[in-house]
Amino acid sequence: MESLLIPVLILVIVAAGVTLAARALSRRAVGAGPSAKVQAPRQPAELARAASAKLTEEEHRKLYSLIAQGQAMAAIKLYYEASGEGLRASRDAVSALAAHPQTYRAPSLEPQETDDDDAPQHFPYRYRAIASKGDVTREVSSNMLNDEIYGRIRTLARAGDAEAAASALTRHSDISMKQAREFIALLDD
Template identity: 40%
Template sequence: MEYVVPLIIVLVIVVVVVVGARLLGRRNQAAQTTEPGIDQAGAPVKAPRGNRQITRETAQEASARLTPETHQRVYALIAQHQVLNAVKEYRKATHMGLGDSAAAVAALAEFPQPTPEPLPEPVLPSNDAPLTVEDIMKAAPPIKAAVPNAYRYRAIVSQGDEVREVASTRLNAEIYAQIRQLALAGNYDGAARLLRDHADIGVAEAQEFVSMIGPED
């Protein structure tokens, strides 16, 4: 029951607008022989209040506010003589007032308008488009600069037919000279510890290496 009174009001507005438009059209036809803006008695004609005239132009403006989908829904309701629902649909689609929506529906019913063309969809770049050099450079992982091989110092000792070799980037002639001096002085533990500090070698392997250091090495 709460919707009955508003619907009746909308219906009355639509009827009044349609009837008023037809009466206004008849008066305009009768006044075509007179000057614009002056009636047959010579008095100036007042312009109608508001923008609720039922003309082809107002119908075009009312149609332009709709999308193709809402345009079809409004005209479907008009074709089914569901004027109140058509007004509600138009008002929902355009957020206009009740009176303006009723006048717009009346204009659309009086001057039928074609369905507006949908807006063209934006053209997106195709995935098959050829890649540019910049695209390839951006997608490629960064190239690391080649690091030259660091110099590996080779220390070689021999005892009879046995030969031992230690190679390391942390060794050099000066450090090996210190290792050799410690070994020749009989400090094999200190020589092995210094060798392990500058080469990736185990304890037993380091001790065996320094024990083979002789005066000629």
């Protein structure tokens, strides 16, 4: 029994020393003063968007492949090497990317935020809207239209606000107001 007393005392002293050192370091990090660089913790979705923006298309594909295969350590290593961030930041970023999947967006194609919800926006595809009544058929093709915008235009037309619908259609396409009115008249039933 006496032979175990000395090693147990040494173990208790070492544990107390480590605990005190850890507390001192954490107090120093927290109380570093106003000149210290302190970042507020980000929301996971925001962190995922920011992390995704730091990756190339190939790195993005490989990272999500590793996440899908359950290879978290390899994914963290890939992000660490690709982004140049620290290990803890890389771990947090990969966690956020796994929890909030992001599609790859080329840096030049990122949408610009606008305050106007109805402002025209260019899409990478052309949208075709077709309206017909009897023998008359009209088509509008534009890369500023999508299902949501066309749905709003149809709703305005069916509610009887043909001018607002025509105005919205001219804003989101390259047709004249006269052509927009003709198109809207075919929608108005």
